[in-house]
Amino acid sequence: DADETTFGESTLTLYPIRLGAVYAMDTFSEKGWFVPYVAGGAYIVMFKEELESVSDNGNTQVAPYFRGGVAMTLDWIDPIGARRAYLDSGIQRSYIFAEVQKQEASSAESDPDFSNDLDFGAGLRVEF
Numbered sequence: 062d063a064d065e066t067t068f069g070e071s072t073l074t075l076y077p078i079r080l081g082a083v084y085a086m087d088t089f090s091e092k093g094w095f096v097p098y099v100a101g102g103a104y105i106v107m108f109k110e111e112l113e114s115v116s117d118n119g120n121t122q123v124a125p126y127f128r129g130g131v132a133m134t135l136d137w138i139d140p141i142g143a144r145r146a147y148l149d150s151g152i153q154r155s156y157i158f159a160e161v162q163k164q165e166a167s168s169a170e171s172d173p174d175f176s177n178d179l180d181f182g183a184g185l186r187v188e189f
Contacts, residue, residue, distance in 0.1 A: 076107040077175075079126065093134060096156065100128040104164065106175050121172040130160025132186060151189050159183045 064075045081102020087093050104126050109118035135155045136143035146152040160183070166176035 071110070071112045074109045077104060078107065079104040081126065081128075083128075085132075092137075093154075094137065096132045096134070098130060098132065098160075102126060106173075108173065121175060122167040122169040124165050124167040124176070126162065126164045128160055128162040130158055132156035132158040152187055154188045156186045156188070157183070158186055 064077075079102055081100055083098055083100040085096050085098040087096045089095060089097055102125070103123045105121050105123055107118075107120040110116070133156060135157060143152075143155070146155075160181070162177075162180045162182065164175060164177050164180075166172075166174045
C-alpha cells in the first residue's frame with residue numbers, strides 16, 4: 062500500500078516492501094490461547110517526491126526490521142462458530158494481538174532515513 066502525503070504543491074509517495082519470517086510459539090500454553098511470536102526480515106522503501114516541476118524518486122537499500130508480540134486466540138468465544146469457519150472457509154484461528162516493531166536505517170548514506178523508534182501496534186489476525 063502506498064502512503065501519499067501532500068504539502069501545498071509537494072507530494073511524497075512511499076511504497077514499503079517487506080520480506081521476512083515469523084516464529085510463533087503456539088505451544089507456549091496448553092490450548093494455544095496465548096501465542097508469543099518474534100519476526101524479522103528486510104525491507105526497502107520505494108519513494109517518489111514531487112515539488113512543482115521537480116521530481117525525485119528511487120528506493121532505499123535493503124535494511125533489517127524486527128518485530129515481537131503476543132497474540133490471543135478468539136476461538137474460545139464461539140467454538141462452534143470457529144469450527145464452522147474452519148469447515149466452510151478454512152479459517153484455522155483468529156487472534157487479537159499486540160506487538161512492537163523496529164526498523165533500522167539503510168546502510169547507504171545517500172538513502173533517506175526510514176528507521177524508527179519502537180512502534181507499538183495492535184489488531185486482528187486471521188490464520189488460514
